[in-house]
Amino acid sequence: MVALRVFARHVAGLAVTVWASTIIIFGALAVAPGSPIAFLSGGRALSPAEKAALNSYYHLHDPLWQRYWDWLKALLQGNLGTSIAFHEPVSTVLMPRLETTLFLVAYAGLLIIVGGVALGTLAATSRRALDSVITALTTVGLATPAFVAAVGLTLVFAVHLNWFPVFGSGSGFGGRIVHLTLPAVSLALGGVALIARITRASMRTELASEHVETARSRGLSEARVVRRHALRNALIPVTTASGLTIGALLAGTTVVETAFGVSGGGSLLVQSVQTKDFPVVQAACLLLVISFAVINSSIDLLYGWIDPRVRRAAT
């Protein structure tokens, strides 16, 4: 019952967040100057008759509140509208790309969590030499922007070694993995380094804490101490940081998508903002907000699992 109530509260919070963001997104787009008609014509001048026809066809001259209301009504019926630039339903344009982006983010997120926690634990529990090497590596990782990593990884692994394709998003699970490995690695690099750093610091604190000393003095094996007593406690800040990092990836995939010619939600969003393709921008932003909110809520729910105290406090 308690868990259900927590869950319900999260869903309600999510709904309010999403609704508030629809207003912000819609308002921001309406205030920004420019018209999608300019893009439709490719910058060519149009006759007044053509302009008027296109404006009324896309309802660009309707009052703002009415456009918002129409959009919201359609949205609640599961209709995201029609893309102005692609002449197709927004869902047709957006869904395959969003799927690619979510796959890419999930892949990068997995690398960040697994790689970051493993490296951080290794650094915290090993001798100084290895610790220094890992710390140096994470410094490089933190300082390397994704697009620089993209250029380097492409040159080595795609052009010279020919292990991976240079661009594209692939189809099917295997194809996706092949095509998105290099993008995911470039995207994850900074996150891996960050999580490794946080894990290391957090582990060090826990390993030096009293309860760990107690556990050791009770003669528990060191492996058990590390796993059950240090790592589990150290995971709370790591989880928070991972959630934020992975959430931020959602908005930051554009650069990597462009560098690897991956047609995903990020590059579509940038392109649609430039072409003033309102319906696509609205839908893409909305789905990004929802994804972000879902990730954050999942993290919140995860705390309860990691740390029973959080579960109790929530009741």
Add this chain to the structure above:
Amino acid sequence: MNGFSRRRRSIALAAALLLCVTLGAAKAASARSGASARAAAAKSVVWDLPEGEPGSLDPALSGASSSTEPGSNMCEALTRYTSAGKLVPWLASSYRQPNAKTLVFTIRSGIKFWDGKPLTPADVVYSLKRQLNPKLGGTWTAPWFLSVGSVKQTGAHQVTIHFKSPDAVFVEIMSTSAGQISEASYVKAKGKQYGTSAGGLMCTGPFEFSKWTPGQSIVMKANPNYWNKAHAAKVGTLTFDFVTDPNTLSNALKSGQIDGTYEVPVSSVGTLKSSSAGSVHLSRSVAMEILTFTQKAGPIRNEKVRKALTIAINRSEIAKSVYHGAAAPVWSIVMPTLWSYGKSIFGKTYHALPGSRVDPSGAKALVKSAGASATKTITLLVSSANATDQEIATYIQSVAGQIGLHVKVVTAPPGRYIQVLFDPKQRNGYDMLLNEGAWDILDPIEPLMFVAVPGSILDTSGFNNPTVLGLIGKAQGTTNLTKRAQLLDKATKIYQGKFFGEMLVANPSERLFENKRISGAPTSPLGYLYTPWAASLRAK
């Protein structure tokens, strides 16, 4: 201590192993899929569209190269230009213009759409007439269909077009996407979806529309029943990718993931030339790099200032250092590639126009004589997406500085830039724009109509000269090509020689890359524009 550290490492190792396994699996999968793909379709070619995914393949809506480059292999036009630049009938077996207000096409018989239905005059009438409707938002409606009064079937194989005002150029426009014929019943059935990934196309070309995966690729397959055996497709499948990033494209071409492309990014020409993967072919094109000025007051409104800039810009230098040789220096919108007729008439004027010789000291004197107001700041807008434009802008800035003008370069994101191009109100903050584009027909009337007729596509200068308008209007209605050339030449002398309108900066070459597997992509001036170019593509 020893036991612990081994266990501890094993956890980390397991994690590292997981990573390696993923990577290894990926590598194996990539090798497998690569080998099978190659074996399965030895005659399939992967091509790129450097301008990205098209908005639509519907010929009536297509103006950008992204849509015409694949589209013209699927939908064919009533006429076409040969590689030598001669206009010939294509889906029409013949055409005649008994007078300047009447154009009669005889439609070739025995041609079938991909679904087996025959091409009829009704399809031709429908494909042309739908472009008269302003609600379509068609690319070609203005200015080309403004002269059209009626389009009617006048015989078993005949279509007649009556013009409201004399139009001898319309038949040339029928070689572009505007004249490409789709199956009427199919277009009606698909409605707004025609030309999209969901609706597809129904035409007669050497390639059939096969599949468009949004965000990924457009695939076309050879049409086994193509009517013109001599021009049938020689590769089975042609896939178009949408890689826009110059670096990614260059790497994909070098690694063989993409076989070829037109419009190789200028910045990649050098590295691809030295690559062993294939070769770059440079050829004359209908493309242009143009410096336009806007209606704002200020120094640029002064004709002396415009003349000074025109004669100060060293176009050979731009072709050499900005384009690395992949451009020709040109100084008039009536540029040599477009002289499909009247060569001697256009040539004589061209070589005498200001700009044919670089004259910095003359330019300096002109600026001085223009007075103090000429030295006020002139803003030049370029798109941040276009590295070449930015380099040219920097060059123009330095040249202007040397002759006593003050140019400030403003860079805008592509989305903002296109709004400025489109909307006169937003142009107010800028004096000049750098723009690139390509013409559609081999006729100097097109650039003159687009820059000198108020309200048309490239009219940003506010030029409005009744004499020039009269000459262009008369030329449009003149079927005799020598007479048309003389009329246009007079207009050029005023627009380009006295008004110093839009300044042509360069005629970028067509930059074609083909890797070692493929050959045969045409290098004629219109290149991939509007003709079924990929039919001549061969693959090993």
